[in-house]
Amino acid sequence: MNTLAANSKETIESKGQKINEFSIHVATVNGSGSQSSNTVLMRSIFQMGIPVSGKNLFPSNIMGLPTWFTIRVNKNGYVARTEHVDILVAMNPQTAVEDVKSLPKGAVCVSPVELNLDKVRQDVIHYLVPFSQLAVEATENIKLRKLLTNIIYVGVVAHILDIDQVEIDKAIAQQFEGKEKAIALNVGAAMAGRKWAQENITKQDPFKVERLDKTKGKIIIDGNGAAALGCLFAGISVVTWYPITPSSSLCEQLIDYLEQYRKDKKTGKATFAVVQAEDELAAVGMALGAGWAGARSMTSTSGPGISLMSEFAGFGYFTEIPTVIFDVQRVGPSTGLPTRTSQADLMSTYLLSHGDTKHPILLPGSVSECFDLAVEAFNLAERLQQPVFVLTDLDLGMNNWMSDPFTYPTTPMDRGKVLSKEDLEKLGGFSRYKDVDGDGIPYRTIPGTEHPKAAYFTRGSGHNEDALYSERSADYVNLMDRLNKKTETARKIMPKPVVDKVQGAKIGIIAYGSSDFAVVESRDQLNDAKTQTSYLRLRALPISKDVVEFVQSHDRVYVVEQNRDAQLQKLIIMDYPELAGKLVAVTHYTGMPIDAQFITDSILKKEQEKK
Amino acid sequence: MVTADTTPASPAPKAPQTNKLGLTLADYKGSPSTLCDGCGHDAITSQLIKAFWELNIEPHQVAKLSGIGCSSKTPAYFLSRSHGFNSVHGRMPSVATGAFLANQKLIYVGVSGDGDTASIGLGQFCHMIRRNIPIVYVCEDNGVYGLTKGQFSATADQGSKLKDGTANHLNAIDLCGLAIELGCSFVGRSFAGDPRQLVALLKAAISHRGTAILDVISPCVTFNNHEGSSKSYKKVKETDTPLHELGYVPFYEQISVDYEEGEVRTVELHDGSHLQLKKLGQDYDPTDRLAAESAIYQSHKDGHLLTGLLYINEDNQNFGQVLDMVDTPLSRLKTDDLRPPKEALDEIMATLM
Known part of the structure; x- marks a missing residue:
């Protein structure tokens, strides 16, 4: 085992301890079963009351390509990605040399002894572990040895960081819930790793966990x-x-929940329908058909699917049919980087379709908002009678995040302006596309409504207030202007931005979605650098008028987003051209989740340039 | 003025005939057609109106859907008291599927054309059949794109010529053959110029609870009714080869038994109605899938247009049965059925801690 190189300029403290503040980078081969081990490692730290976040950086492949899992442990609760690696678990021979080369001096490297990584870098702390031998000792089943190697490194790391074995055991039990054999095998293997480490490792690094109470509940x-x-x-x-990465697990998890919670108690029959469609064209067509016929419907996809849904999205906007479309964004254009994260669908989704079109979009910035805004999306779709999009991204959608438990919806379901048989009896009839209330939102009826005047004709071609075919210019203009009025109604009723206005701050930050994790941390870094900031986190499009006041009350506002073209900045300027001069773009589009240091450095550099 | 106790000297103006619901044929009509005079599609529209009226179906229990093209305009021309949906090109099946999931009690009628079905819509057509979505799917088939002025469609027969003499060199897609291959539970072919056969097939399709494909040859008077076209009125009349004479007997009427034994086959439909198939020449068993495929194949060789009920299978589960949904349409469920209680959320949250 090597020690720290003498006289090295350490970027990691070697004196004293680093408690509850470090990040672990586990390099494995995808398809090797490391995901569950990494979850166990993350969860055990979480169970000790320490804020933690995990990210799976995986390839678009099923087996055999490099994959990394990062766990950030942070006593202050920062959960964004960090470029910094303190502890590397180098299990992948293909990438091990590169991985160890990229470590800062003084970092820890846990690796299989036969990789001889101590020959590559002498300025990091090496713990060379005979994983193959430990796996042989753990099981006679050759097939299981590779899998168990993963949980053995968890045991080794648990010893190095001082993670309680009870927490490892508990996390394993949760991971393999109900599979007693698997639990026993994994607990045994984790113990074997820990035991070997206890007997053979002399701890030379400063990293350690200590119980906190920051994750309770x-x-x-x-x-x-x-x-x-x-x-x-x-x-x-x-x-x-x-199915499409990174959105599939949304519907897959939903199906499991529906099977469990949405069967009629008496008959056991389903109060829901799920269809795996033949493609995204059909998926959105079905969602619109169901929305038209009065059901709460949804589909979920990612960028390529959004492109395919474009024509039907315009149809839904023009014919005023509610449905909800989730877009878990990945890197485009085209196939792009299918397993990397991005916020680059914002503009194209807002304007999705040919012709003048604008769609309401919700932008959750945390897992609890993924829950709350999903609930809200259905209310808004039925209230506004149009497709509502929910944009998340791979980082938020597929990675694990800590959160307070979700709150049960307190407001009743808003089914929107739907006329019943009784309403029609009173009214004597209705005009499907007439703006009766002055909010741009007309009344509709559901197919099957038992009244001779209930029926109307839904068509993607030009239509008048009575839903009759029309090519008259006046009818078209009337329709388009009313739809625009509906957009203005949406602007008022969509979730408001979350604003933190700091007294005396001259600069502001606007961000949305998963960038929030990094912005929160960056603002603290900026504060340390004597740069106070206000912050507006946008939660919906069309853009709330609150943005105007926010921008006008600051000298400069940095619009932070994870795309190349500063799409939100452009959309703000589209609606509020008077703000153009004050907006400065901070764009991050590497495919990796944005990190705080990037934002801090970008803003400080641009601030310097202004002076 | 006619009173109850007097007999008029001269006959009063005849009140329009009503069906069992007290509705007139006019109550089942739509807006006036804007298609070309003599278009086969209008003849099909008339038979749709007649079928629904004669079957005493409440118009509000019907939803009519279509794609894009001349044929897809027609839902505006019938059943004005039914909800209608003119969707995007070739994708009516997906909309119908979604609507069916929301409300499986409604009767769905889809009208499409050969351009809409056999090209852009071929994928959705296949998957609708595969799921056995209950719908009467009428393909008004004329072998050309009418609305874009007369280009060949994928059902144009090999050798058939456009007005300017251009010949089609490619094989035609036979929608009936394809539907049978895909396991469709009801497949028929008819001709817009044979109202008796068509209305019987339409009624049987409405009584069926699965995907019913009706490929109805419907000549385009403007772009495909000339010499050299295989789908002109004249040519279709020459080649039309009915498999049988069809008679539809609704569930509330007795089946007549005035046929000689062996002369008629009777097929019982889902709602208890019957379709009587009177033999014409060769005996034909529409429940024999292989025989159906073979008959279609042979008809291509012989240059015949085989019409009638080609194939039926009343045992297939439809998609609603596969999904095992509650009887109440999902669109009518209330919050109590739709939103699980707070305890459910608490239980889930506990497993995530």
Whole structure:
């Protein structure tokens, strides 16, 4: 085992301890079963009351390509990605040399002894572990040895960091819930790793966990799971989808929940319908058909699916049919980087379709908002009678995040302006596309309504207030202006931005979605650098008028987003051109989740340039 | 003025005939057609109106859907008291599927054309059949794109010519053959110029609870009714080869038994109605899938247009049965059925801690 190189300029403290503040980077091969071990490692730290976040950086592949899992332990509760790696578990021979080369001096490297990584870098702390031998000792089953190697490194790391064995045991029990054999095998293997480490490792690094009480009562969930729960408690009844990374797990988790919680108690029959469609064209067509016929419907997809849904999205806008479309964004254009994260669908989704079109979009910034805004999306879709999009991204959707437990919806389901048989008896009839209330939102009827005047004709071609075919210019202009009025209604009723206005701050930050995790941390870094900031986190499009006041009350506002073209900045300027001069873009588009240091450095550099 | 106790000297103006619901045929009509005079599609529209009226179906229990094209305009021309949905090109099946999931009690009628079904819509057509979505799916088939002025469609027969003499060199897609291959539970072919056969097939399709495909040859008078076209009125009349004479007997009427034994086959439909198939020439068993495929194949070789009930299978589960949904339409469920209680959320939260 090597020690720290003498006279090295350490970037990691070697004196004293680093408690509850470090990040672990586990390099493995995908398909090797490391995901569950990494979850156990993360969960055990969480159970000790220490804020933690985990990210799976995986390839678009099923087996055999490099994958990394990062766990950030942070006593202050920062959960964004960090570029910094303190502890590397180098299990992948393909990438091990590169991985160890990229470590800062003084970092820890846990690796299989046969990789000889201590020859590559002498300025990091090496713990060389005979994993193969330990796996042989752990099981006679050759097939299981590879899998168990993963939990053995958990045991080794648990010893190094001083993670309680009871917490490892508990996390394993939760991970393999109900599978007693697997639990026993994994607990045994983790213990074997720990035992070897106890007997053979002399701790030379400063990293350590100590119990805190900062995670009590909190949950860990991924954004897709949270959104699925939102759909469940929104009262979804028709789910039509087509598999695509990184969105699939949203519908897959939703299906599990529906099977469990939405069967009629007496008959055991389903109060829902799920269809795995033949493609995204059909998935959105079914969702619209169901929305038209009066059900709460949804589909979920990612960028390529959004592109395919474009024509039907315009149809839904023009014919005024409610449905909810989730877009868990990945890197485009085209196939792009299918397993990397992005916020680059914002502008194209807002304007999705040919012709003048604008769609309401919700932008959850946390897992709890994935839940709350999913519930809200269905109310808004039925209130506004149009497709409502919910944009998350791979980082928020597929990674695990800590959160307070979700709150049960307190408001009743808003089914919007629907006329019943009784209403029609009183009214004697209705005009499907007439703005009766002055909010741009007309009244509709549901197919099957028992009244001779209930029927109307839905068509993607030009139509007048009575839903009759029309090519008259006046009818078209009337329709388009009313739809625009509806957008203004949406601007008022969509969730407001979350604003933190700091007295005396001259600069502001606007961000949305998963960038929030990094912005929160960056603002503290900026504060330390004597740069006070206010912060507006946008939660919906069309853009609330609150943005105007926020921007006008600061000298400069940095619009932080994870795309190349500063799409939100452009959308703000589209609606409020008077703000153009004050907006400065901070764009991050590497495919990796944005990190705080990037934002801090970008803003400080640009501030310097202004001076 | 006619009173109850007097007999008029001259006959009073005849009140329009009503069905069992007290509705007239006019109550089942739609807006006036804007298609070309003599268009086969209008003849099909008339038979749709007649079928629903004669079957005494409440118009509000019907939803009519279509894609894009001349044929897809027609839902505006019938059943004005039914909800209608003119969707995007080739994707009416997905909309119908979604609507069916929301309300499986309604009767769905889809009208499409050969351009809408056999090209852009072929994928959705296949998957609708695969799921056995209960719908009467009428393809008004004329072998050309009418609304874009007369280009060949994928059902144009090999060798058939456009007005300017351009010949089609590609094989035609036979929608009936394809539907049978995909396991469709009801497949028929008819001709817009044979109202008796068509209305019987339409009624049987309405009584069926699964995907019913009706490929109805419907000549385009403007772009495909010339010499050299295989789908002109004249040519279709020459090649039309009915498999049988069809008679539809609704569930509330007795089946007549005035046929000689062996002369008629009777198929019982889902709602208890019957379709009587009177033999014409060769005996034909529409429940024999292989025989149906073979008959279609042979008809292509012989240059015949085989019409009638080609195939039926009343045992297939439809998609609603596969999904095992509650009887109440999902669209009518209330909050108590839709939103699980707070305890459910608490239980889930506990598992995530």
